[in-house]
Amino acid sequence: MRQEEIWDAETARRYDTPGTGMFAPEVLGPVVDRLAELAGEGAALEFAVGTGRVAVPLAERGVPVTGIELSAAMIEQLRTKAGEAVIPVVRGDMATTVVPGEFTLVYLVYNTISNLLTQAEQVACFRNAARHLRPGGRFVVELGAPDLRRLPPGSQATVWHCEPGYIGVDTFDVLRQHLVSHHFRFDDTRQARLYRSPHRYIWPSELDLMAELAGFELESRHADWTGSEFTAESRSHVTVYRIPEVTG
Template sequence: MNGDRPRPRPGYATEFADEYDRWFGKRRTSGTTIEALAALAGEGPVLELGVGTGRISLPLRERGIDVHGVDGSEAMVRRLHAKLGGDRMPVTVGDFADVPVTGDFTLVFLAGGTFFELPDQSSQLRCFANVAEHLAPGGLFVFDSHVPEALAAATGPEIVMEGDNHLVLCYRRLDPSAQRYRSHYVIHEDGGTRHLRVEFRYAGCGELDLMADRAGLRLKERWGDWAGAPFTRDSAHHVSVYERP
């Protein structure tokens, strides 16, 4: 798993939408995520919050899984709908904290650290509660994130993508007093450099479990990555699987 992958909101969504898959759609990472979600999907239907360009949901649909999506960026949704088969995928444009859809789902998920794009505890609690309202009995709510302690200990920039004519770097700046961090993306390509910023509000596993409990969900499993590695004291990321009893 590669930690947070920005799902652009209005203001910088158009710029990210055209490049998102090339920069962040790493085949091995996406493939592992898709395999895990396919195993969790059950009979469906399935809902992805922050569906973005559909890099996860469209391959799931190719497997015959009935996947729906929610995203706050019209530019990202246009990109999704322009892909092969994307025009047949139902997507609602709106705030995913509100889960603005109808019906029940066997699986609701987010990938790439997207849950922490919700700007505060209130919106994160609202997301948990609204997801619970849309889960079938025994349904699952699944997402990945950084372990905050590991995020705080990280030093130096991360190379997101590099090639002969381009380089994408990510540097994260934490503000523990507000449980927030900012990801700075520096993109050097074709002789020019761009600087994009994405804001996140993080929470530790204990706080997330309390949010789930308030929504009537319980922790079923927690992995160290999408491949199902054990979650240990050395894990830098986690995948949390919550269940509606």
């Protein structure tokens, strides 16, 4: 599936869940707090800005935010919450699209870098972030840690979430570092709705090498937005990379 097919009008309409899930204050609040701190007095650029889940509250905090977004439907949904003057958006992919201006912060949240399905595209994304940042600027990536330890020998899939009306299943292609997340939603009838999204998972050490190739230095890695320690048991991480200051 192409990304344009995944992030279509139906997905854009269903994406926002105000006050719950990804939009719950206890989930979203720490994200915005940390990004506002990292942006400082400068401007921020969000790769794959989507419907503005993070960009809108970050702009409300006084941080100038620009977005790059591939999906016209997601941009249209964003425009119901913030106009072009508030959050300018350039339509395009996060690996190659360039926007005017210089930023102190570029950020990618909620596993979005894994939507790029080749290592080359992911490296290009890092390089694109670097070209937008001033010296000392930061690139923040929120990404799930590969969870292959839960994959039984000989198995190609794991159930990663199960609750009434919903089951989440990941299927793996370990040779290509690919997985497909399958989201099944159902009720008491025989009918179910399936949503799928393909990803290329990235090991933290591999992510650090991508950053180094683009001229970044690793500044910090934590298990969440509040600064919890990242360990072997962590399911995800928030990693901050930094462009070195010019010296001499």
